[in-house]
Amino acid sequence: xxxxxxxxxxxxxxxxxxxxxxxxxxxxxxxxxxxxxxxxxxxxxxxxxxxxxxxxxxxxxxxxxxxxxxxxxxxxxxxxxxxxxxxxxxxxxxxxxxxxxxxxxxxxxxxxxxxxxxxxxxxxxxxxxxxxxxxxxxxxxxxxxxxxxxxxxxxxxxxxxxxxxxxxxxx
Amino acid sequence: xxxxxxxxxxxxxxxxxxxxxxxxxxxxxxxxxxxxxxxxxxxxxxxxxxxxxxxxxxxxxxxxxxxxxxxxxxxxxxxxxxxxxxxxxxxxxxxxxxxxxxxxxxxxxxxxxxxxxxxxxxxxxxxxxxxxxxxxxxxxxxxxxxxxxxxxxxxxxxxxxxxxxxxxxxxxxxxxxxxxxxxxxxxxxxxxxxxxxxxxxxxxxxxxxxxxxxxxxxxxxxxxxxxxxxxxxxxxxxxxxxxxxxxxxxxxxxxxxxxxxxxxxxxxxxxxxxxxxxxxxx
Numbered sequence: 359x360x361x362x363x364x365x366x367x368x369x370x371x372x373x374x375x376x377x378x379x380x381x382x383x384x385x386x387x388x389x390x391x392x393x394x395x396x397x398x399x400x401x402x403x404x405x406x407x408x409x410x411x412x413x414x415x416x417x418x419x420x421x422x423x424x425x426x427x428x429x430x431x432x433x434x435x436x437x438x439x440x441x442x443x444x445x446x447x448x449x450x451x452x453x454x455x456x457x458x459x460x461x462x463x464x465x466x467x468x469x470x471x472x473x474x475x476x477x478x479x480x481x482x483x484x485x486x487x488x489x490x491x492x493x494x495x496x497x498x499x500x501x502x503x504x505x506x507x508x509x510x511x512x513x514x515x516x517x518x519x520x521x522x523x524x525x526x527x528x529x
Numbered sequence: 530x531x532x533x534x535x536x537x538x539x540x541x542x543x544x545x546x547x548x549x550x551x552x553x554x555x556x557x558x559x560x561x562x563x564x565x566x567x568x569x570x571x572x573x574x575x576x577x578x579x580x581x582x583x584x585x586x587x588x589x590x591x592x593x594x595x596x597x598x599x600x601x602x603x604x605x606x607x608x609x610x611x612x613x614x615x616x617x618x619x620x621x622x623x624x625x626x627x628x629x630x631x632x633x634x635x636x637x638x639x640x641x642x643x644x645x646x647x648x649x650x651x652x653x654x655x656x657x658x659x660x661x662x663x664x665x666x667x668x669x670x671x672x673x674x675x676x677x678x679x680x681x682x683x684x685x686x687x688x689x690x691x692x693x694x695x696x697x698x699x700x701x702x703x704x705x706x707x708x709x710x711x712x713x714x715x716x717x718x719x720x721x722x723x724x725x726x727x728x729x730x731x732x733x734x735x736x737x738x739x740x741x742x743x744x745x746x747x748x749x750x751x752x753x754x755x756x757x758x759x760x761x762x763x764x765x766x767x768x769x770x771x772x773x774x775x776x777x778x779x780x781x782x783x784x785x786x787x788x789x790x791x792x793x794x795x796x797x798x799x800x801x802x803x804x805x806x807x808x809x810x811x
Binding site (some may be wrong): 373374376377378381405406409410412413417418420421422426427428429431432435478 | 538539542543545546549550551552553554555556573574577580581584585587588592
């Protein structure tokens with residue numbers, strides 16, 4: 359059930375941001391909400407949740423942006439492995455650590471997407487724009503992650519997986 | 530079967546993910562950005578667009594409401610500024626109207642002075658009016674420190690005779706108006722040179738005078754102009770005093786009673802002349 363709620367929340371966030379973006383003064387930076395939601399789902403609920411969220415939100419984001427959807431989906435591939443690595447190996451659990459994980463993940467995914475554009479589309483002007491936008495967008499994604507992740511964690515308490523991974527939780 | 534699906538669901542999800550990604554990548558490789566989406570893509574877009582439309586309407590409603598609120602705050606401030614501006618302009622307008630009226634009065638005084646070049650006149654400003662219903666006295670003040678005022682000096686305005694100086698205190702003086710019952714000015718009716726003495730009536734609350742000692746044989750009419758005769762050595766001749774307003778002829782007695790409306794509007798008197806050089810008067 360949580361997978362459906364997470365995905366639906368991600369879709370709403372994506373649609374809401376697409377409506378709010380024109381009136382929010384963040385210049386040309388756009389937060390990667392797919393990375394945000396995918397990373398949170400993978401860290402908080404497990405890899406399956408992360409993959410499903412990435413797949414659905416990635417397809418929707420690709421549709422809404424009108425860009426190359428396949429390339430976009432492929433560029434999001436590192437999200438789940440990074441999230442699981444941060445959670446299991448680095449014990450990154452808190453909201454701030456999730457946000458801190460999201461920033462480099464978003465940076466990597468955006469760079470992969472830019473690289474893919476260069477390799478598959480040979481679209482140099484577009485590549486220059488992406489490279490200019492990538493750092494700010496990654497940072498904005500991390501900043502947005504703090505309230506979003508905090509809200510999600512408050513409304514959806516951790517499942518059994520996190521309790522097992524972090525036996526000290528709640529003590 | 531269900532157990533196997535549950536066991537390999539992560540692998541299955543990853544497989545679907547990779548299949549979708551590479552499938553779409555191959556489709557993208559054709560490079561036609563205008564290629565129509567499939568049924569799923571089109572359906573998703575329709576749903577997403579509808580959701581975005583609803584969201585846009587909500588956001589637009591909120592932003593419009595907010596902008597109107599902010600505008601309203603701005604309008605209130607602007608209204609306050611405009612109100613104070615209007616008050617300032619009203620004050621300025623009243624001041625300018627006063628200046629214009631004063632200018633017109635001074636222009637008339639200058640014209641009067643130029644029309645009587647033989648007389649040496651000193652301008653003075655009316656500073657106070659009488660408070661008694663019986664006596665007609667007003668106070669004046671001259672600006673010049675050199676000139677000396679003396680009791681008995683004639684006081685004129687551009688419209689005509691005002692009265693005579695009664696008391697002097699430095700640059701201030703009280704003027705006994707021509708409409709005071711204690712005032713008497715030797716006059717003639719301009720049309721037929723009939724002589725009489727102008728005295729203030731004083732017994733009613735109005736600025737009126739009457740001509741005394743005008744014999745019944747003299748034919749005067751309503752509207753006749755009354756001017757100074759020049760006799761008595763105070764006022765120069767032919768200064769306008771007023772016009773005849775009412776004539777009462779009696780069957781007995783030597784004189785007729787004539788009421789004169791003064792040429793000067795004493796209730797609006799603000800600037801006057803004091804006639805300094807009495808030697809010029811005949």
